[in-house]
Amino acid sequence: MTFGIVGLGLMGGSFGKALKKYNLAINVYGYDHNKVHQSQALELGLVDKICTLEELKKCDVIILAIPVDGIIAFMQHIKDIDINTTVIDLGSTKEIIVNNIPTSIRKNFIAAHPMTGTEKFGPKSAIDNLYEEKIVVLCNLEDNSALHIERTKNIFENMNMKIVYMDAKEHDIHACYMSHLPHAISFGLAYTVMDHEAPREIITLAAGGFRDMSRIAKSSADMWNDIFRQNRDNLIESLGIFEKNMSDAKQMLIDEDYENLSKWINKANNLHKIL
Amino acid sequence: MTFGIVGLGLMGGSFGKALKKYNLAINVYGYDHNKVHQSQALELGLVDKICTLEELKKCDVIILAIPVDGIIAFMQHIKDIDINTTVIDLGSTKEIIVNNIPTSIRKNFIAAHPMTGTEKFGPKSAIDNLYEEKIVVLCNLEDNSALHIERTKNIFENMNMKIVYMDAKEHDIHACYMSHLPHAISFGLAYTVMDHEAPREIITLAAGGFRDMSRIAKSSADMWNDIFRQNRDNLIESLGIFEKNMSDAKQMLIDEDYENLSKWINKANNLHKIL
The missing domain is CATH 1.10.3660.10 (6-phosphogluconate dehydrogenase C-terminal like domain)
Known part of the structure; x- marks a missing residue:
């Protein structure tokens, strides 16, 4: 599978590292509006290449690893993706995100919150094992289709995470x-x-x-x-x-x-x- | 020198370990009203023997590693010690302690606060290196005699601590x-x-x-x-x-x-x- 990671800081960069460590991706693309972060992510090998929005939208899985307000804004750029493209956001709040997902991608869009992090940020803060042995909360899966649920569970389980299900409001x-x-x-x-x-x-x-x-x-x-x-x-x-x-x-x-x-x-x- | 440690929990027990590690004591005696702590401290090798109050008072250095209210109460039991006996308290507050030191032992009594600890307590919580590379604050040394200042500085420096001087109120x-x-x-x-x-x-x-x-x-x-x-x-x-x-x-x-x-x-x- 091809992954596109939006936001190449601590969460996104470490996600790239985990995908490589567990051989979960054929290609890992990175998308970030910050030019310095783009070149740092390439140098550090967090992603294989920096992609355009069009290339990102053709990935099998799109990971949104940007601040929560950014996630809501970014949804609008990907609301015409293919029915088989999985979107996973890693934001720390879930209710407003879930309420803002465009109808056209509601079945594709998995609301996830990995209970992990450090106080650092930017590509250089990306670390091995940020996700390993940690909890990830998946919310409101009743609104997603089976393909995207299955795929998401496989990804997190292969990264050695423990999955917990919860209502977004809770x-x-x-x-x-x-x-x-x-x-x-x-x-x-x-x-x-x-x-x-x-x-x-x-x-x-x-x-x-x-x-x-x-x-x-x-x-x-x-x-x-x-x-x-x-x-x-x-x-x-x-x-x-x-x-x-x-x-x-x-x-x-x-x-x-x-x-x-x-x-x-x-x-x-x-x-x-x-x- | 012979050391007597009053209170064989995290602070006192780890102090015993440090004295042994750096070969600072000929004998390390322990004093604790808790019988379970007495036998645990012996089993763990934190002290060489459990002593009586009379034996404690004959030590060269007495370390008070008990809660701050206990320190004030205990001063009364040792106010007739020899002029050459050093007393060092490790309490976390200093002003009330300093104000309560009996006149007869004011020159002997060094008010110290090692800036270290963990959330654990009791002899089993004693660890190697609790004091190493840490700061110890010494207060109001102008009220102590040269012998006791010199001795205290040597002990803490030999335990690889950094000494800082401060007024008790500050x-x-x-x-x-x-x-x-x-x-x-x-x-x-x-x-x-x-x-x-x-x-x-x-x-x-x-x-x-x-x-x-x-x-x-x-x-x-x-x-x-x-x-x-x-x-x-x-x-x-x-x-x-x-x-x-x-x-x-x-x-x-x-x-x-x-x-x-x-x-x-x-x-x-x-x-x-x-x-």
């Missing part, structure tokens, strides 16, 4: 709590520390805890602004709940109510039993 | 932003997710971001309740600032003000330039 709620809210909080912690501490103190005193908590605060502002916009309602709600929980803890400190503060910490500690 | 402010606030936030995120999500969703969708952000939420409730109590004023203030920053971001989402949200994320992104 996905967005869970992805909010497990990924989007943690990102917003990490940005908020980094913002607070950057605003208060001098760089010298940050370098000197940043131990494992802060380093872990602020790693994802280095993630791409463009990409995350998009995700926050697309999952706005869920994020606003979860931020409200988080704010309330933090404010409760602060109040326990103000009241010197260490018994309830200990219970509050213990509830968080219970995560031990799950992860 | 230390507590910086440690709040770089460690205590991140812990409180991690507890708050874990609390929020545990309260909202079913365990199945947490296991399925927990990717790298959430795993990193919630790792320190598994830290000991007892130990952190103590630290929060001792650094209460700084923590309340920093929580207020963090709350304001998160609430600003939420308001930008409500207002659909993505231009300013992007600027907010970009400020957090600047951490890149430092860490």
Whole structure:
């Protein structure tokens, strides 16, 4: 099969690497509006060649590995593809994407979210094994035809991923709590520390805890602004709940109510039993 | 030299390992009120023998590796030690500790904070290299005598640590932003997710971001309740600032003000330039 990857950054570039590693493609084409990314992707061997939009549309499988707003815009360029062409998007939100798929390609278009990533971006951030042993969520498959479902499952299974099925709306709620809210909080912690501490103190005193908590605060502002916009309602709600929980803890400190503060910490500690 | 380690958990146990690795001690004695920890520490070879309080007080160096409230209580048991006995505490807060050191041992007592740790606790959590290449902050050395300063510096330098000097009050402010606030936030995120999500969703969708952000939420409730109590004023203030920053971001989402949200994320992104 011939694959066309749209967006040659961390997700798309690593996808190209995985296709090659598992021999899943005869040809891997890359499509990216950024000239620097085009040549980096070729140099790094992430794709075999850079293609035109017309060549992309003739691929057997088109992978959309661009920010979520870009996915919605790009759908319009490929709405006349062949009935046998599979489109898979790798976006972090699913409901708005699913609601925007043009009718002409609804059966072709698989809404997928691989639960993986790093805080880095661009072709040079592409790594081996980004997808291996990771979960990929597939949404609303009842709207897809059998050929595209089968093909998509084969691709992800051959990349050693575990497939989970979910409704797009449900996905967005869970992805909010497990990924989007943690990102917003990490940005908020980094913002607070950057605003208060001098760089010298940050370098000197940043131990494992802060380093872990602020790693994802280095993630791409463009990409995350998009995700926050697309999952706005869920994020606003979860931020409200988080704010309330933090404010409760602060109040326990103000009241010197260490018994309830200990219970509050213990509830968080219970995560031990799950992860 | 003979060392006596009070508290044979992650910090004390790993200290015993480091003393042995770098051949810094003739004998390493352990002191712990928990019988299970006593036998585990012996089995794991973290210390050579379990000692009595009287034997402990005859050591050349006493290491206090217990929760911060415990350190303050324990000072009272060793306030009649010899003028040449060095005491080093490894607590995460420093101002209240320094203010509570009995006058009789003020010159002996070095207030230290090694910027290292993991979310685990107990003798079995002790690891090689916990201290290696890490920062240790020494506070208010102007109140110590030359012998104890010299000895402490030698110990930490021989353990391959980097020494930083700081006023205890300043230390507590910086440690709040770089460690205590991140812990409180991690507890708050874990609390929020545990309260909202079913365990199945947490296991399925927990990717790298959430795993990193919630790792320190598994830290000991007892130990952190103590630290929060001792650094209460700084923590309340920093929580207020963090709350304001998160609430600003939420308001930008409500207002659909993505231009300013992007600027907010970009400020957090600047951490890149430092860490």
